[in-house]
Amino acid sequence: MRWTKKDIKTYMDSKEYIDTIVVPLNPFQLSNDNDLEKITFQSEVLTVFTQEIEKELTGRILLTPTYHYLKSSSKDNEVERINTWIKDIQEQNFTQIFFISFDSSWRQYEQALHGELLWLPGIHSGDLNSKEMHNVIRDQVEQVVELIRSYWKTSQ
Template identity: 30%
Template sequence: MKWTGEDMDMFTRAKEYIDTVILPLCPVSFQENLDRTVEMTDYISFLVHPLEKQFKGRLLLLPSFTYLKPKEGDLPIELLLNWEEELRASGFNYIFYLTSDQEWQTKESALNGSIVCMPSVPIRKHDLNDRNTILEDQVKQIRSLFTEKWQQSKQV
C-alpha cells in the first residue's frame, strides 16, 4: 500500500495484516553530486513501486525520506530513530530503508530497521526492455531479502 488516501482507507481496515514498512532514503545535493543524487533518487523510485505492488496487503510504502547529502558522512540518524519509534508504536515489526546511498550501510548498526542498499543504475539511459530487465533482477533480490527477514522472525 502507498501513502495515498485510497490505500490508507484500506490500511485502516486491514492494519493487523500490514507489519512491514518501506521508507526510501533519498539524498539531495545541489553541489558537486547533483547528477549522482538525482540518479539515486530516480533509481529508488523505480524500484519501490513494483515491490509495493507485489506485497500490497503486507507492507506500506511511505513517501521518501529526503535529506541533504552531507559532505562528511553526517547522516540524519536521529531523525530515522524517531521514525522507528513511531513506526514500532504503530505496529510495524519490519522496517526497511531502501537507498542507493552507500554511506547508510555504515550506520545500520545504529538503527533497528534494515538498510537495503542497491547501487544505482542510470536507469533513464537504458531502453525500456533493458530497464525492465534490470529492475526485475533488483526487485527479485530485494524480495528475497524481505522474505528471509520474515522467515527469520517465524523461527525465533
C-alpha cells in the same frame, strides 16, 4: 500499500495484516553540479524500484514517503531523525522495518538504524524507459522481495 489517501484507508481497515514498512532513503543536494545528474537519476530509479516492491508485496507492506536528506549532512543527525520516524512507526503493528538506499555511506550507520538497511549498488545512468533498465530493476526487485520474505520466515 503506498502513502496515498486510498491506500491509507485500506491500511487503516486492515492494520493487523500489514506488518512491514519500507522507507526509501534518498540524498538531495543542488550545490554540487558534479553529482546532481547522478543523484537525480538514482532518485527516479529508487522511486520505481520501491513502487515495484510495493506491488509485489501488496497487502503486507506499507511504503512510506521517501526520506530525503542532504548528501553533505551529518549521518549521525540523520540517523537520529530517522529513528524518530521509526519510534512513531513502531507504535503501530509493524515488526519489520526496511530502509532501501543506493547511498553506500549508510552502511557505516546501519547498526544505529532501528531497522534493516537494504543497500543496493547504484545505477548511475541510463534510460529509465529502456527495456534493459526495466530488466535490471525487475531483477533487483525479485532479489529484494525474496530477502524481505526471508526476514518474514525467520521472524515467525
